[in-house]
Amino acid sequence: MSKFKKLILGVIIVTLSSQFYIDMLFSDFRFTCAIIALGSFLFLNRDISPIIMSIIVSISIYIWRSIILFIANGFIIEVTGSYIPEIFFYIVYGLVLFILIRKKDSLDIGFCFFVTLLSDFSANIIEISIRIIYYNYTFYFNMLIYLLVVALIRSIAILIILIIIKYYRMLLLTSEHEKRYRKLLWLTMILKSEMYWMSKNMTKVEEVMSDSYKLFEEIRDNKNPDFWYKRALKIASDVHEIKKEYQLVVRGVSEITENRYKDSGMYFKDISKILEEKMQNEIRHKNLKVYFSIKRDSDFYTNKHYQLMSIFRNLITNAFEALSKNKRGSKITLIHESLGDKHVFKVIDNGCGIDKEDLEFIFSPGFSTKIDYETGHINRGLGLSLVKDMVENFFKGKIEVESSLGQGTCFQIYIPKKEIEVNI
Template sequence: MKKIKRILTVVICVNIASQLYFNFLIQGFTIAFSVVVFSIFLYNYVELNPIKIAIITGITTSSYKFLWFYSSNSNFTKIFERVTPEVIFFAIYGIIFYFLYYRDRKRDLTKFTISIFFCDFVSNIIELCIRTKMVGIDGNMIRDLLIVACARASVTLIILIAMKYYRLFLIKEEHEERYRRLILVTSLFKSEIYFMNKNAAEIEDVMRKSFSVYEIVSKKHYPDELKNLTLDIAKDVHEIKKDYIRVMRGLEEISNDKIDVEQMKIKDMVNILELDTKDYIVTKNLNIELDFKYECDFYVSEHFYLMSIIRNLVFNSIEAIDSKKRGVVKLRIREIGTEYVFSVSDNGTGISKSNLDFIFNPGFSTKYDKETGSICRGIGLTLVKDLVQDIFKGSISVQSIENKNTVFTVKVPVDLFRG
């Protein structure tokens, strides 16, 4: 089925390209762009037998021309004599190509170009001989056909090289897109693992307390039912802790193998984040403008965590903007004194004064799904604060005017990045 589709593609494209031609040397002998198109297909569709596809293409192209000429001229014999040599041209072209290039099965562009040059030249000579019945052919005609063959082979080569570089460009672009996604996913992954590590310590504390309760109940001679219950709780917490740590270690191994980048420049991180955020805005059909600027550039070793911090703040800003107004989210990165200062601001709904003191608390969230009523889990800003303080030894603050704007400011020591 795939071969049939490709044969049809060749036939249709060559027929369309055959309309671009000019008369040459004698009446009925034309130089068409279709030969260039046919050669390009021969190079790319290596699974098609060139002799068969050449004969099929020659017959269909000649049949189309026959019907076109016959509609305006009823002289069947003249029209037949005019279009038949074209079938022979394609047949000879396919046969020569088969023996010069196709049988070798190696995709050598230099050899291919030389082969189609000879195919073009010899096929044209044979077609011209048939049309003139070997009368009137001279050295000038042969020279002109050499020039034509050289020109069409050169055009074919240029197009194939252009196609090759275009494919490489697309592959490079696709790889860059995958790399960007990998950086973002890994940063999310690592920040969540960091949060899980903190939770593991809290689970350990709960387990220790539950065993303490069991010991107290045992010493105070409380009923066996209560003693057994406290022991079961302690055991359950211990099992939960073991499963939790096992999952966490597995995720850590995956994230460590995911990408091996020791450090990144801040400008590259901003570019990756900006592209990702723009894609999100377009996908969600949001009326939001991004204004990302960095006044300094430096290498970041813990770039996954820093990416997670900035991305969390940027997406918080996006979520804070009412869909009815034109939103603006700004990111600024500056070096002020001994600190790098990251600020993320928006012109969204702002944060009420009563909530400002609680936004970094675990579980606190003012966001909810209007359709389901589900409240967000509320660890975004808690995680951001923990990462800023624990990983970067910095600080985070927020200023907000309700229904006007919000600015989150992160400050980290310059020495942390230069050490």
């Protein structure tokens, strides 16, 4: 669902829920359930701006109440005028909520309760103040107690809703993980048989290489020239057989991963959670002093989650390798932005960076700057090459890199929305 459709749906839900209310303090001062719906909706949809949402909601509820009043009693300007302070209530609620959560990447339940309580109480104070100043209502101290109690009740209601939805989502996610795990076990079993044939072919490849070298030696030393053509024909025949067997393996793997076990797709927020969990486990396992975070601009649904995850995994793994194992303050951040008709993904680290002379070669197959001088192991250098190929040829996008030696690296990926999003 697009952000606009989600916003409209939220406004409708909140507006309708405003019809469930209790009149307290004054005849036209209502404690409605709308704020419970609004608070819950904003916490569950962080991509929706609280300010924009609250402004639209305030206008929508004002119009809705005026229409109901007109149908029931006709147009009464004094009554419709008394609804105006409620507009400021919703706007202040959204503003306070926005200020408190705007810099938070994740929100725990306790903080959500504090934010809703403060937002609700502050908004009610503003509304009461307007009514006292401009509508000549009488102030008494018990008002503050009433307002605090109502804010407390509504905040607890929002808290309960968030907890229920959180555990419901966890239940769904656990069920989905179990299904995926069973698929994974079955796929692994089948792939093991395919790997057997690949291992068997490795022996054949070594035999062909040996025969080829022997033929080279015979040609070089001019030995047995009458048998050269026969040996060359045998080598060609062996290579052809190896090729046929690898074609069968590739076809078998393709059928397994693409046809027999099609996945329905995933939301980006779920991809983010799985990726974050995996990376945090790796940080703990390797005892790294690294802060890893993911910042999402919006959510979308895709059936290309495997490819997307593969891109992120390669880039983040590269970022891990660029960081010093013992350096404090090491950070890796995956940032998502929705810009026009494109999704932009950035993987940023504050590691060792890449030399300017190497930047133009980092996407070349086999190129690597990662050498372990203690073991002599060198990275095979296929990760970034595959990432570039997948971004450009599979997603029809582009990848850019900016890096400063000793300061860090930023990979930026631009993917057209039509190539990645799926409507459900």
